[in-house]
Amino acid sequence: MATDRKAEVTWQGDLMSGNGSIDSVTSGAFGGLDVSWPARSEAPEGKTSPEELIAAAHSSCFSMAFSNGLASNQTPATRLNVTADVEFTPGTGITGIKLTVRGVVDGMSNEDFVKAAEAAKTGCPVSQALSGTTITLDAALA
Amino acid sequence: MPRVQREANVTWAGNVARGSGAISAGTGAFDELPYSLATRIERPDGKTSPEELLAAAHAACFAMSVASELTSAGTPPEHLDVTATVTLDQVEDGSHRIVSSELLARARVTGVDAAGFERLAQAASEGCTLSKLIEASAKVTVNARLEGGTDGD
Numbered sequence: 001m002a003t004d005r006k007a008e009v010t011w012q013g014d015l016m017s018g019n020g021s022i023d024s025v026t027s028g029a030f031g032g033l034d035v036s037w038p039a040r041s042e043a044p045e046g047k048t049s050p051e052e053l054i055a056a057a058h059s060s061c062f063s064m065a066f067s068n069g070l071a072s073n074q075t076p077a078t079r080l081n082v083t084a085d086v087e088f089t090p091g092t093g094i095t096g097i098k099l100t101v102r103g104v105v106d107g108m109s110n111e112d113f114v115k116a117a118e119a120a121k122t123g124c125p126v127s128q129a130l131s132g133t134t135i136t137l138d139a140a141l142a
Numbered sequence: 143m144p145r146v147q148r149e150a151n152v153t154w155a156g157n158v159a160r161g162s163g164a165i166s167a168g169t170g171a172f173d174e175l176p177y178s179l180a181t182r183i184e185r186p187d188g189k190t191s192p193e194e195l196l197a198a199a200h201a202a203c204f205a206m207s208v209a210s211e212l213t214s215a216g217t218p219p220e221h222l223d224v225t226a227t228v229t230l231d232q233v234e235d236g237s238h239r240i241v242s243s244e245l246l247a248r249a250r251v252t253g254v255d256a257a258g259f260e261r262l263a264q265a266a267s268e269g270c271t272l273s274k275l276i277e278a279s280a281k282v283t284v285n286a287r288l289e290g291g292t293d294g295d
Contacts, residue, residue, distance in 0.1 A: 027186035048171035053199035055150035061192035093271030
């Protein structure tokens with residue numbers, strides 16, 4: 001079964017001095033988020049950006065895939081904390097993503113935890129969609 | 143140009159079927175957005191998902207690219223509306239894959255005709271870093287429409 005998720009953005013003016021807003025998304029979970037080129041390429045000043053949204057998409061996708069992998073392995077996670085750090089080089093584009101995960105899992109060695117995290121990194125749909133950039137992983141039991 | 147870092151953090155508790163997570167932005171632009179497997183692959187029930195966040199990222203990236211292309215062509219937009227629709231589908235081995243992102247740009251702009259706008263929108267997608275990444279594994283389509291002006295009809 002296919003699932004569609006849509007986002008709508010409005011923009012006014014040119015790139016450098018104009019500004020935009022992520023007005024609405026399918027779920028209604030957020031809206032009215034301002035974006036601009038200076039906030040994207042320099043200091044964010046509280047504004048989100050495509051790269052921050054990618055960080056959110058990737059960390060949430062990886063967490064879910066990892067929790068699924070751990071549960072299938074009969075070692076379900078009590079808690080996972082995941083950070084995705086997306087690097088953007090203006091003029092070049094997205095130049096790397098670093099995933100950091102710390103987890104609380106009963107009865108699992110750190111080595112097995114790292115192995116399962118690697119599998120989740122490869123398998124998560126957002127990792128596959130962004131496979132054109134370098135994705136690195138730092139995984140350890142908390 | 144210096145490199146820019148943006149981060150987001152997620153905490154996840156419980157197994158995948160019944161657990162849930164919360165997503166927070168480094169900038170504070172959004173905080174503790176809840177999500178779960180059921181709302182990701184079925185009805186959203188007000189909850190965001192990785193694919194929705196990817197759609198938001200792609201729409202914002204593409205909007206900036208279209209604004210840039212129109213400005214370079216000497217015809218900056220008066221108003222631009224962009225949507226991105228990301229589709230997650232189950233593939234043969236039972237796993238889920240992001241199969242497409244469909245972009246639509248609607249612009250009010252003086253001095254560009256419909257064909258010219260379509261060309262610029264196509265170039266804007268090629269210039270958007272996310273289109274390039276997504277295209278490696280999924281289909282990116284671009285649709286462009288002029289609105290409300292006297293040009294391009």
